[in-house]
Amino acid sequence: MTDTSVADTDRLSGNKDxxxxxxxxxxxxxxxxLKGVTATIxxxxxxxxxxxxxxxxxxxxxxINRLEAHQGGTIIVDGVExxxxxxxxEKIRSEVGMVFQQFNLFPHLTxxxxxxxxxxxxxxxxxxxAEQLAMDLLERVGIPEQADKYPGQLSGGQQQRVAIARxxxxxxxxxxxxxxxxxxxxxxxxxxxxxMKDLARGGMTMMVVTHEMGFAREVADRIIFxxxxxxxxxxxxxxxxxxxxxxxxxxxxxxxx
Amino acid sequence: MTDHITIDQTPALPPEKPRLTAGSWVRQNLFSSVRSxxxxxxxxxxxxxxxxxxxxxxxxxPDRDWLAVKTNLRLxxxxxxxxxxxxxxxxxxxLVLALLGLSLGIWRSASAVxxxxxxxxxxxxxxxxxxxxxxxxxxVLRDEAGEPVYDETFExxxxxxxxxxxxxxxxxxxxxxxxxxxxxxxxxxGSRRNTLTVPTTLVVWIASGVVIxxxxxxxxxxxxxxxxGVPVGDPDSLVxxxxxxxxxxxxxxxxxxxxxxxFVSRWNSSRLLITAAWFLAPxxxxxxxxRDPAIDYGHVWSTDLPMFLGFGVxxxxxxxxxxxxxxGELGRFIAFLLVxxxxxxxxxxxxxxxxxxxxARISFCLLALFALMANNFAGDRQTRLRFAGAWVLLIGxxxxxxxxxxxxxxxxxxxxxxxxxxxxxxxxxxxxxMFSFPLGVLLALARTSTLPIFxxxxxxxxxxxxxxxxxxxxFFFDIMxxxxxPAGMEAPDMAATVLGLVLFSSAYLAENVRGGLQSVRRGxxxxxxxxxxxxxxxxxxxxxxxxxRVSIPPLVGQAITTYKETSLFAxxxxxxxxxxxxxxxxxxxxxxxxxxxxxxxxIFVSFVYWLGSITMSKYSQNxxxxxxxxER
Ligand SMILES: Nc1ncnc2c1ncn2[C@@H]1O[C@H](COP(=O)(O)OP(=O)(O)OP(=O)(O)O)[C@@H](O)[C@H]1O
Ligand SMILES: [Mg+2]
Numbered sequence: 001m002t003d004t005s006v007a008d009t010d011r012l013s014g015n016k017d018x019x020x021x022x023x024x025x026x027x028x029x030x031x032x033x034l035k036g037v038t039a040t041i042x043x044x045x046x047x048x049x050x051x052x053x054x055x056x057x058x059x060x061x062x063x064i065n066r067l068e069a070h071q072g073g074t075i076i077v078d079g080v081e082x083x084x085x086x087x088x089x090e091k092i093r094s095e096v097g098m099v100f101q102q103f104n105l106f107p108h109l110t111x112x113x114x115x116x117x118x119x120x121x122x123x124x125x126x127x128x129x130a131e132q133l134a135m136d137l138l139e140r141v142g143i144p145e146q147a148d149k150y151p152g153q154l155s156g157g158q159q160q161r162v163a164i165a166r167x168x169x170x171x172x173x174x175x176x177x178x179x180x181x182x183x184x185x186x187x188x189x190x191x192x193x194x195x196m197k198d199l200a201r202g203g204m205t206m207m208v209v210t211h212e213m214g215f216a217r218e219v220a221d222r223i224i225f226x227x228x229x230x231x232x233x234x235x236x237x238x239x240x241x242x243x244x245x246x247x248x249x250x251x252x253x254x255x256x257x
Numbered sequence: 258m259t260d261h262i263t264i265d266q267t268p269a270l271p272p273e274k275p276r277l278t279a280g281s282w283v284r285q286n287l288f289s290s291v292r293s294x295x296x297x298x299x300x301x302x303x304x305x306x307x308x309x310x311x312x313x314x315x316x317x318x319p320d321r322d323w324l325a326v327k328t329n330l331r332l333x334x335x336x337x338x339x340x341x342x343x344x345x346x347x348x349x350x351x352l353v354l355a356l357l358g359l360s361l362g363i364w365r366s367a368s369a370v371x372x373x374x375x376x377x378x379x380x381x382x383x384x385x386x387x388x389x390x391x392x393x394x395x396x397v398l399r400d401e402a403g404e405p406v407y408d409e410t411f412e413x414x415x416x417x418x419x420x421x422x423x424x425x426x427x428x429x430x431x432x433x434x435x436x437x438x439x440x441x442x443x444x445x446x447g448s449r450r451n452t453l454t455v456p457t458t459l460v461v462w463i464a465s466g467v468v469i470x471x472x473x474x475x476x477x478x479x480x481x482x483x484x485x486g487v488p489v490g491d492p493d494s495l496v497x498x499x500x501x502x503x504x505x506x507x508x509x510x511x512x513x514x515x516x517x518x519x520f521v522s523r524w525n526s527s528r529l530l531i532t533a534a535w536f537l538a539p540x541x542x543x544x545x546x547x548r549d550p551a552i553d554y555g556h557v558w559s560t561d562l563p564m565f566l567g568f569g570v571x572x573x574x575x576x577x578x579x580x581x582x583x584x585g586e587l588g589r590f591i592a593f594l595l596v597x598x599x600x601x602x603x604x605x606x607x608x609x610x611x612x613x614x615x616x617a618r619i620s621f622c623l624l625a626l627f628a629l630m631a632n633n634f635a636g637d638r639q640t641r642l643r644f645a646g647a648w649v650l651l652i653g654x655x656x657x658x659x660x661x662x663x664x665x666x667x668x669x670x671x672x673x674x675x676x677x678x679x680x681x682x683x684x685x686x687x688x689x690x691m692f693s694f695p696l697g698v699l700l701a702l703a704r705t706s707t708l709p710i711f712x713x714x715x716x717x718x719x720x721x722x723x724x725x726x727x728x729x730x731x732f733f734f735d736i737m738x739x740x741x742x743p744a745g746m747e748a749p750d751m752a753a754t755v756l757g758l759v760l761f762s763s764a765y766l767a768e769n770v771r772g773g774l775q776s777v778r779r780g781x782x783x784x785x786x787x788x789x790x791x792x793x794x795x796x797x798x799x800x801x802x803x804x805x806r807v808s809i810p811p812l813v814g815q816a817i818t819t820y821k822e823t824s825l826f827a828x829x830x831x832x833x834x835x836x837x838x839x840x841x842x843x844x845x846x847x848x849x850x851x852x853x854x855x856x857x858x859x860i861f862v863s864f865v866y867w868l869g870s871i872t873m874s875k876y877s878q879n880x881x882x883x884x885x886x887x888e889r
Contacts, residue, residue, distance in 0.1 A: 067783050094789035104784035108802050117798065118788040124636035170788055 012221060015043040018078055018174055018205045019064060025072030026059055026229075033059045035229040036073065043173075046206045048216040048237075051226035052252060057209045060226070061176045064207070065096040078173055094122050097167030101179040103159045105151035111138070111162050112147040118170045130169075137165040141195045157188030161195055168199075175199065177208040213257065217241060225249050312389045315860065317421070319397050319405035319413035325854035326861045327480040328488060329842050330500075333861070336677020336832045336841075338547075339668055340484050345549065346680060347503045349542040351510055353687070356538055358511040359531055361458055362518020366876060369454035376442040376450060383435030390428040395421045427475075457875060462512065469504045472496040488849045539687050540658055543751075547675060550664035557660065561616075565656045568620045572627075572652060573645040579631035580641040592628035599625040616659050620652060627651075633793060676751060677832040679865065685751065685833070686820040689758035693819070696759060697766025698805075702796060704767065705774050715767070722764035728828055730757045735829040754826045762819045769811040773804030813877035817870045824866075838862045 019041040026034035033056045041047050049057045062068045064075060066082055066089045075082045077092045106114050112134055119130035138144045141161040143154075151159055160180055167175060177196065181189040193215050200206055200219045210216065216223055216237060223240040225233045225248075233246045241257075244250050277285065288294040315321065326333070335346045395415040398406045405413045422429075443450060471477075478492040495501065521527040544550065579588045599621040627648050634644040668675055676684060703715035722730070734753040777800050785795040805812070827836035838858025845851045 065787055067786060090789060090791065093787060096787075098784075098787040100780060100784065100787075102780050104778075104780035106781065106784070106799055106803075108806065118790070121794050121798065122789040124640060126637075126639075166788065 012042045012045050015045070017041070017076075018043045018045070019207070020076040021060075021064075021073065022075075023073035024060070024063060024070045024075060026056075026063060026068060026070050033229050034063070034070065037226075037229070037231055038073075039224060039231060039234065041205065041207065043205055044203045045221045046200045046204075046219055047208070047222050047224055048220040049207065049209045049224050049226060050211075050216065050252070051232075055226045056229040057226055058178050059229075061098075061178055061207055061209060064174075064176060065093050065098055067098075094118075094170055095172055096174045096176060097170055097172035098176045099160070099163050099167055099178070099180045101182050103151070103156070103163045103183070105159055105163055105166070107151050110148055110150055111143075111154070114151065114162060115166050115169045118166070122170060133169060134165070137168050138162075140168075140198070141165045142191070155188060156184045157191045160184065160188075160192045164192075164195055164199075174205045174207070177206065177210065179209050179211070181210065181212060211256070213241075225252065227252070308388070309392045312393050314856075316389075317393045317395070317397055317415075319407075321857060322403070322851065322854050323857055324403065324480060324490065324849075325842055325845075325851040325857045327478070328482065328490070328849055329837070329845070329851075329858075331481060332837050332841060333678050333834065333858075335680040336837060338675055338677070338680070342549070342668060343499075345546050347507075349546045349680070351507055352538055352542050352546070353683070354507050354511050355514045356531070356535055358514025359518040359521075360535075362515040362520075363522040363527055363531055365519065365522070366456070366458060368457040368876060368878065370457055370460050371451070372442065372446055372453040372455060373450045375455065375460065376439045376446075379435050379439030379442065381439075383432045383437075383439060386428060386435060387432035390425050390432060393421070393425075396424055458515070461872070462508075462515075466508055469501075469508050472501045472504070482848065486848055536691060537654070539684060539691065543676075543684060543688075544658060544661040547680075548661075548666045549668055550661050551667045552660065552664045561656065561660050564616060564620075565653060568624070568652050568656075569649045572620075572624050573649050575624075576627055576631055576648050577641050577645040579628055580634045580636070580644050582635040584632075584635075588628075588632060592625065592631065595621070595625040595628045615663075616656060619655065619659065623652060623655060624648075633791070678837050679834045681751075681826075681831065682820075682823045682834040685754055685758060685823045685826065688751075688755045689762060689819055689823070690816055692755070693759040693761075693763040693766055696763035698770050698801065700763060700767035701770035701774060702801075704771055719764045719767055722761055723768075727757070727761050727822060727825055730761050731825060731829050733757070754823075754829070754831060758819060758822065762815060762822075765815050765818075766812065769808045769815060770804060772811065773806070773808035774800065776807045777803050809877060813873060817873050820869060820873070821866060834865070835862055 017040050019039075021037050021039050024034050024037040025032065037056075037060055039047075049061065051057050059068060063070045064077065064082075069084075070082070078095055080088050080091055080095075082088060082092060106117070109117070112131065115134035115137060116127070116130040119125040119133055120127060123130075125133070135144060135147065138147055141164055143158050143161055146154055146158060146162070151162065154162065164175075164180075180196070181192050184192065189212070193212060196206070196208070196215070197219055208215075208220075220237050222234060223237055224231055225240070225244075225246075227248055233240070233244060233249045235244075240249070241253070244253060287297045331340070331343075335343070338346055395418050398414040398416055400406055407413055446453060472495065475495075476493055477496050478490075479494045479497050480490050481488075481497065483489055518527075518531075575591075578584070579591060581588075599618075602618045602621050627644075631644070634640055666675065700715050700719060703711040704719065706712055706715075731754065734757040738753040738756065781799055781803065782795065785799045790798065823833060824835040826833045827839065832841065838861065839855060842851050842858050843853055843855040
């Protein structure tokens with residue numbers, strides 16, 4: 001494994017470590033989905049995770065907010081180690097936002113209520129304040145006029161933007177995206193990617209699993225390439241797309257580009 | 258000049274679905290082939306004779322005496338409730354109906370009936386009444402006492418057909434009115450009858466208004482027993498004022514409550530408040546309105562109030578402190594300590610070492626429960642104050658009702674319970690459903706919980722209850738409960754039956770809810786976790802609301818079953834609605850003699866049960882689609 005670039009851009013030098021993974025292992029029954037994954041993600045860094053299907057990308061980022069429990073190694077998010085201690089898990093989950101491929105909006109709540117849920121119940125904000133925050137966020141993702149609709153009445157792109165607003169409402173320090181545009185029609189992908197680019201420019205720490213190479217090239221500080229549960233190669237987009245060192249990376253790139 | 262260009266001003270209507278004429282409908286559906294024609298004829302003839310036998314069994318039959326029902330309506334309504342205090346029954350019913358009206362207004366049902374359907378139903382029922390009136394045999398001749406007159410072969414003597422038809426002008430008028438109303442609606446609306454719909458609530462309200470309103474003009478007759486127990490029977494007068502007036506008031510009350518409900522529905526808290534009111538209402542109706550307790554005010558001042566203040570103030574203070582976000586482990590420790598104290602008060606009471614007042618024991622239990630929940634309400638000052646306030650409110654209500662339950666009733670009763678007849682059935686069903694619903698939800702959650710001990714207990718309970726006949730459960734509680742209840746606590750019948758009903762139907766409800774829980778997708782759990790909700794919040798805010806929505810149809814089905822199952826209470830000797838018909842009236846010999854007249858009562862009772870069930874199921878059909886808003 002070659003790691004040419006742990007935060008080698010000027011922009012990130014001196015920032016503290018946000019996510020530290022150290023030899024993370026994960027088994028599903030007898031099948032080992034993660035094999036000693038080690039990586040450090042700095043504050044404000046945008047990391048894009050690439051890799052063929054089944055390589056463990058989802059499993060890895062789901063371990064970071066404990067939707068899956070890892071079984072070896074350590075994961076430290078913003079200085080808090082993930083263990084079976086419930087309070088640490090709650091703390092980390094309220095610091096880490098996650099956006100899913102299938103949006104997973106709450107269908108029985110209006111868009112507004114979807115967004116205010118976490119501020120009210122997790123952050124214990126007064127309702128009026130939470131609603132103001134929700135409207136600001138919906139404005140930011142470009143759909144304030146949909147606040148009173150139900151998720152089922154929105155297009156896929158709109159739903160995914162609501163999902164992003166819902167995660168942002170917790171004011172997280174890290175955002176995880178698991179293939180946020182894979183379930184969208186082509187004409188809606190851009191509107192979601194634009195919101196994500198905005199976020200990245202605003203200084204959010206982000207880990208993004210995606211197949212959108214344009215986005216990776218333009219926004220990522222670093223690209224991590226995974227295969228069979230291992231990190232194969234990690235580097236700046238420039239290095240990754242023009243001059244990959246590993247054979248497996250070259251093979252992967254030749255298939256998708 | 259462009260004059261000759263005509264612009265079609267009529268907006269383009271969607272093409273109407275072609276409707277068949279009556280003749281071609283008959284041809285296509287009834288006589289499409291030789292075989293279907295034969296079947297139609299056979300079953301048509303069969304239905305005709307079945308209908309004829311039915312009306313002749315019910316009416317103009319020497320064995321039938323509808324006075325058995327008409328005279329005893331008060332027994333059917335409330336059985337042995339003292340006549341002089343009957344206004345209390347109306348107030349209790351009024352409370353329930355007012356809540357019903359409010360709820361209908363707040364959760365406006367999307368349910369609607371097509372105008373076309375209303376018109377055709379009106380015509381069909383009018384024609385049915387007409388057919389029945391014509392098919393009933395000639396009138397049975399009766400003597401002064403109302404007994405049929407028999408000839409030497411014990412055949413009842415009958416008048417002529419003609420005299421029968423003359424006597425039945427009322428029925429002919431009814432049939433005519435129904436058909437006329439239907440026809441007027443049909444042609445009055447023209448083609449709009451296919452598109453216009455009327456809300457079901459309005460249809461039910463108007464229909465019941467017509468029935469109730471007619472009691473002010475139509476001479477249905479006045480039957481019953483006066484307060485001295487002397488029978489009254491006057492076929493040519495209006496229905497008694499003591500029936501007519503309250504029903505009219507009830508009918509208006511529902512309308513007023515409905516409008517009020519529509520008005521308050523704009524406030525979010527109205528839903529919460531009305532739900533709370535539903536849970537309080539049966540208690541108020543039962544212990545305050547119907548039971549009319551004699552409260553010992555000396556005891557209230559010396560014991561009850563100080564105790565309430567003690568628990569309210571000290572408990573409130575304690576909970577306020579426990580809800581401090583900074584309290585950490587200490588909070589859990591104090592809550593645990595309270596659970597131990599609560600358990601000890603029960604144990605010591607059981608062995609009689611140091612028997613604390615029942616009220617104190619219950620209060621400690623509640624306090625422990627609140628203390629355990631405290632860290633869910635940790636937050637700013639306002640949240641904590643609200644939490645403590647909720648405690649004071651709850652303990653106040655609990656103490657109030659315990660005081661009421663411990664006070665003797667002032668009623669002079671003729672039976673050992675003051676509830677009976679339909680009143681009993683209604684209260685048993687209400688209480689039963691209200692408590693079995695939350696219990697069923699808890700059981701379903703326990704059965705799907707990740708903690709094996711909960712899963713095991715819930716599974717055993719559910720499978721055991723579902724494997725035992727309901728009557729066994731009833732017998733069990735009938736015998737066991739008196740052994741547990743403190744002496745002097747009245748209404749053991751009610752308690753036993755309702756407890757049995759709650760346990761029984763909660764097991765079935767739990768299975769329905771479990772089905773709903775399984776339909777909630779995994780992504781919903783993950784999303785809830787990912788935004789940092791706690792397990793309890795995830796369940797109550799995300800999972801349950803979706804699960805319950807899915808299980809509405811089976812839940813309403815279960816509610817209807819529960820309502821009908823209250824009739825099994827008759828077996829353990831409760832004078833419920835059915836037992837009045839099946840047992841009380843057929844054994845009446847003085848001051849009125851209806852020995853053996855069972856069928857009339859059974860028909861009447863069936864009709865009332867059916868009316869309740871059909872209303873519930875009709876409403877639920879559209880509740881589902883209404884609640885599903887946004888999921889499409
Ligand atoms: N719950 C599970 N039980 C058993 N095996 C699982 C489970 N979840 C994932 N796996 C396996 O773990 C491996 C990694 O899965 P993962 O979903 O992380 O892949 P991925 O890189 O996200 O793929 P894709 O691009 O298709 O989403 C796969 O082989 C998958 O079959
Ligand atoms: Mg994946």
